[in-house]
Amino acid sequence: MSHESTVPGERDDPVVRAAEVPEPGAVTIVVPTFNESANIRELLHRITESVPARLPCEVVFVDDSTDDTPDVIFRAAQDCPFPVTVLHRDEPAGGLGGAVVEGIRAAGSDWIVVMDGDLQHPPCLVPELVGTGERAGAQLVVASRYMKGGSRAGLAGGYRIAVSRAATWLTKSLFPRSLRGISDPMSGFFAVRRSAVAAEVLKPLGYKILLELAVRGRPRTVTEVPFVFQDRFAGESKSTATEGMRFLRHLAGLRTASPLARMVAFGLIGASGFVPNLVGLWALTRLGVHYVPAEILANQLGVAWNFLLLEHLLFRERRRHRRWWDRAGRFALLANADLVLRIPLIALLVREFGVGALPATALALVMTFLLRFVGTEALVYLPRRSRGAAGRGAPGADEPKPAGSGSRTARRTV
Known part of the structure; x- marks a missing residue:
């Protein structure tokens, strides 16, 4: 206006x-x-x-x-x-x-x-x-x-x-x-x-x-x-460290504008989530927590880490389509569903198609990665809506506005 x-x-x-x-x-x-x-x-x-x-x-x-x-x-x-x-x-x-x-x-x-x-x-x-x-x-x-x-x-x-x-x-x-x-x-x-x-x-x-x-x-x-x-x-x-960080975020947004580049970046961000996951697992087991609940809790640290990087590096321009808590909830469901889906998928590949355990695991990882990427784009960071559908996708107070x-x-x- x-x-x-x-x-x-x-x-x-x-x-x-x-x-x-x-x-x-x-x-x-x-x-x-x-x-x-x-x-x-x-x-x-x-x-x-x-x-x-x-x-x-x-x-x-x-x-x-x-x-x-x-x-x-x-x-x-x-x-x-x-x-x-x-x-x-x-x-x-x-x-x-x-x-x-x-x-x-x-x-x-x-x-x-x-x-x-x-x-x-x-x-x-x-x-x-x-x-x-x-x-x-x-x-x-x-x-x-x-x-x-x-x-x-x-x-x-x-x-x-x-x-x-x-x-x-x-x-x-x-x-x-x-x-x-x-x-x-x-x-x-x-x-x-x-x-x-x-x-x-x-x-x-x-x-x-x-x-x-x-x-x-x-x-x-x-x-x-x-x-x-x-x-x-x-x-x-007027150059400050804050401007420097904005510049790096801008570079990331420009470099990942194409779907293929975005998928590669999505995979790299996902791989980086293993670091907080393993650190959390180590800390929880050292505190005496059983390894099963410790793994579940530690996985949430990796999910949170990945979500923050995706928000600020990969999907910054799409955050306006949903409220932050809605995005966070949807992403967490997708990320945890990946774990639930992977084991039955490996069993299916081994029993029904005679694939060895190791290649079946690798194939399941690739398949669930692709599903997670497509699901994250389509269900968490929806594409820009038409003006008639803008009511539900109005930007929240935490989200950037176009210049x-x-x-x-x-x-x-x-």
Whole structure:
């Protein structure tokens, strides 16, 4: 749900209306902000100095701030020669990536340039990003720190450099095809053709929206330009350990988007459940509990472990279809039914089909694994329902909402 408010002094002149029907090559600069009031005036000044008059331009700030950043933007934009829009979100769904998706939806130009509001991404590169895209016929142009002429100089300290390098290596290893031709998938500075972006297919989580665009959007032609990552103009970095965990969860969600990859991940998560199961069994038997009830109780530890990993790594985007207690109960029933079903299945294979005990056990494990995977997908994490059936599948308070849904967005244009 969104609402639009008109601020006093808002201009209704041809400059503003021109942004609604962009000329060829026009650019919308999308800037997600969170408490960046000290950087706004300088950022708009540098954009004004950098973007030539022949390149029609608008700037869209998508703001999740808790300080006076929206008011600072509005005041600083009064003297800008291009329209400036502020979309302030009451609820920052999807984090920085969700903010970028909101900006993409609001963009009215042929090209969209995404950049940070802290001046670590130099505005002087905006015309080059768009010009390179036009000359190359590219759908996506990435500003890269890791190609010749680029530099990560603005990364503060060896720790951040190491984290950035590790994240780059990990993403390129996980998505070699989607990221072919992109040397800096962690870049937050890029230009994309509006025609190449389907905002409804993006499911951002955290701050690495370029990865989301490249993997889900699959642009046909990608090119790069080098850039030197600058020092922050003012304020402090918003990178935290929490953002790092969100990034890892996002990677897991992207990598397991296909059914085959999801089944492999399901099996790996299931195998990891043996660790808490065995630890629990050891602890209970040490306490004197008989091995039969100890095995039953220890199995529940493995079930709980698997459920938590599935919730946060594999089926995060499907949690909205049922309440958490309903999902947990259904998963526990399926996981325990697996034990009950496996022994009769082994006996059937041995007695009726003459299969040896060892291969029968292996075959039963495979069969029950497939049944458990299909059952978990179909009965625990139901696919998205149509609007008419949404009543029972409404998201609970514990479940994530898609970026841009259910949040109120106030729009102000200068």
